[in-house]
Amino acid sequence: MREHQLKIHNTLSRKKESFEPIKAPFVGMYVCGPTVYGDAHLGHARPAVTFDTVYRYLNHLGYKVRYVRNITDVGHLTGDADEGEDKIAKKAKLEQLEPMEVAQQYTDTYHRDMDLLNTIKPSIEPRATGHIPEQIALVQAILEEGLAYEVNGSVYFDVLKYNEKERYGKLSGRVLEELMAGTRDLDGQGEKRNQVDFALWKKAAPEHLMKWDSPWGLGFPGWHLECTAMSSKYLGKHFDIHGGGMDLMFPHHECEIAQGNACNHQDPAKYWMHNNMITINGQKMGKSLGNFITLQELFTGSHQLLEQAYSPMTIRYFMLTAHYRSTLDFSNEALKAAQKGYKKIINGLRIAKKLEYFADVDVALDEEQIKQVESSIQQAYRAMDDDFNTAQAIGHLFNLLKKINSLYTGQLKPGHFGEEVFQKLISTFIVFVEKILGLKDEKPETQEALIEVLLQLYGEAKTARNYNRVDEIRAALKEMGYVVKDMKDKIDWAYEE
Structure with missing residues (x-):
C-alpha cells in the first residue's frame, strides 16, 4: 500500500479521520442503492459515481474491498414514511404490471445507465425481497431486546426507550426532544406509541400486492430494516464504510444505527460518508419544478432545459470536478465547460498511450521539469488521500x-x-484517468480505422497540394467531432474541444 495516509470525513464524528480498516487489508463498504420504480436520474448518478471512485481508489491503494450496494424492491413507501403505498406497488398498479416486473425493468435500466457512467459493478448486489427471513429475524431480535413493540400485526421501533441508553440523532445531529415537539400535534393518532417511532414490519392490507408471512401475520419489511439485514449479512455486524446521499442521513441512516445498536450492541459502520445534493440551475431537482432530469434525457438531450446532449463521460467528469461533499449545480454552461475539460483529458490520454521512451544522449536532464512532474504526482495523490x-x-x-x-x-x-x-509521468496520468477517476474514450472502436484512413488521404492530398481535397477531409473530420493536427513530423487528430 502507498505510504500516504488516507483521511475520510466521517459524518458521525463530523471531522476527517485517518482511515484504519477494522481488519486490514480487507475493507467492507455498504452503499444504499436505488429504489427501482422509475428511470435513474441525477440523484442516482452522484452517489454511484462517488462511491465507485472510492472503491477504485481503495483498490488502487491495495485494499481488498467487498463493495455491497443493495436494490430496494419492497418496503419503501411514498414520502419515505411509515404509512401509504409502496413506491413499486404504486407504479405496478399504474402500469398494470406485477410489482416484480416493475422492479426488474428499472433494475435493468439502472444497470444500463451505471454501465454507461463506467461504474464498476459492486461485489454483491442484494435485493430486499431476497432477504425477508433475515429481516424477520432482526425484528425478533429487537423485540427480544425490549426495544420494539407489536401493534395489530405491525412492529415499531421504540425510539424513546432506545434513547435511554443510546443517543438517537447522533449521526444527523437531530435532538430527540425537538423531534418530539415537532410531532406533538400528531400524538394519539395512529398505532405508534410516539410519532418518532419507525416501522420494522408493517401489516399488509388485503389489497397490498407484496406481502410475506411472519410471526405477526402477513406483512412487509420497513425500508430502514432492509439495509441493516443485508449489510450485516454480507459485511458483519460492524464494518468499515457506509455510504449514501446526504438525503438518506435522516431518517434512513439514523434508523440503521439505532437498529444496529439494538440488536448487535454496536454501530453498524466505523466511517459514514455522505455525498452532497445536486441542483439544477440553482434549484433543487423536483418533478413539480419541471427540472427533473433522468440520465437518459441527459445523454440524449431530450429534456426541455437542455441545450444539447451530454455524454455519460461528460457527466462523470463533471461530477468529479467537485468534491463529493459539495453541492453540485447542473447547468448548460457548466456541462459545456465539463465537456471541454473531459475532451482535453481524453486527448491527453491518447497522446500518453502513444508516447514511448527513447534514450537521447544529446538531451540533458532538466531538473526543474523533473521537480514539477514529481510535485504534480505527489499533489494528485495527496488530493485523493x-x-x-x-x-x-x-x-x-x-x-x-x-x-x-x-x-x-x-x-x-x-x-x-x-x-x-x-x-512515472505517463503511467500516473493513465492510471489516474482510467483506473482511479474511471474516465474512458467514448469514441466507437469502428471509427478509429476510419479516422486513420481519412488522415492518410489527408496526407496524400496535402503532399499533392490538392487543397480542395484537404479542406473536404478536414471538414468531414470536424463534422465527426475531430480536428486535424498538422505537425512538423506527423499528422494526427484530436477531439474538438
Whole structure:
C-alpha cells in the first residue's frame, strides 16, 4: 500500500479521520442503492459515481474491498414514511404490471445507465425481497431486546426507550426532544406509541400486492430494516464504510444505527460518508419544478432545459470536478465547460498511450521539469488521500497534461526527465484517468480505422497540394467531432474541444 495516509470525513464524528480498516487489508463498504420504480436520474448518478471512485481508489491503494450496494424492491413507501403505498406497488398498479416486473425493468435500466457512467459493478448486489427471513429475524431480535413493540400485526421501533441508553440523532445531529415537539400535534393518532417511532414490519392490507408471512401475520419489511439485514449479512455486524446521499442521513441512516445498536450492541459502520445534493440551475431537482432530469434525457438531450446532449463521460467528469461533499449545480454552461475539460483529458490520454521512451544522449536532464512532474504526482495523490478530493486531483492532472502535450509537440524530450520520471509521468496520468477517476474514450472502436484512413488521404492530398481535397477531409473530420493536427513530423487528430 502507498505510504500516504488516507483521511475520510466521517459524518458521525463530523471531522476527517485517518482511515484504519477494522481488519486490514480487507475493507467492507455498504452503499444504499436505488429504489427501482422509475428511470435513474441525477440523484442516482452522484452517489454511484462517488462511491465507485472510492472503491477504485481503495483498490488502487491495495485494499481488498467487498463493495455491497443493495436494490430496494419492497418496503419503501411514498414520502419515505411509515404509512401509504409502496413506491413499486404504486407504479405496478399504474402500469398494470406485477410489482416484480416493475422492479426488474428499472433494475435493468439502472444497470444500463451505471454501465454507461463506467461504474464498476459492486461485489454483491442484494435485493430486499431476497432477504425477508433475515429481516424477520432482526425484528425478533429487537423485540427480544425490549426495544420494539407489536401493534395489530405491525412492529415499531421504540425510539424513546432506545434513547435511554443510546443517543438517537447522533449521526444527523437531530435532538430527540425537538423531534418530539415537532410531532406533538400528531400524538394519539395512529398505532405508534410516539410519532418518532419507525416501522420494522408493517401489516399488509388485503389489497397490498407484496406481502410475506411472519410471526405477526402477513406483512412487509420497513425500508430502514432492509439495509441493516443485508449489510450485516454480507459485511458483519460492524464494518468499515457506509455510504449514501446526504438525503438518506435522516431518517434512513439514523434508523440503521439505532437498529444496529439494538440488536448487535454496536454501530453498524466505523466511517459514514455522505455525498452532497445536486441542483439544477440553482434549484433543487423536483418533478413539480419541471427540472427533473433522468440520465437518459441527459445523454440524449431530450429534456426541455437542455441545450444539447451530454455524454455519460461528460457527466462523470463533471461530477468529479467537485468534491463529493459539495453541492453540485447542473447547468448548460457548466456541462459545456465539463465537456471541454473531459475532451482535453481524453486527448491527453491518447497522446500518453502513444508516447514511448527513447534514450537521447544529446538531451540533458532538466531538473526543474523533473521537480514539477514529481510535485504534480505527489499533489494528485495527496488530493485523493484528503477525503477523495477528485476536484483538486484533476487540477494536478492538468499540470501533468501540459508536460505530456509538450513532449508530443517536441518542446520537451523524454530525456529531459530521464527514463524513470518519464515513465512515472505517463503511467500516473493513465492510471489516474482510467483506473482511479474511471474516465474512458467514448469514441466507437469502428471509427478509429476510419479516422486513420481519412488522415492518410489527408496526407496524400496535402503532399499533392490538392487543397480542395484537404479542406473536404478536414471538414468531414470536424463534422465527426475531430480536428486535424498538422505537425512538423506527423499528422494526427484530436477531439474538438
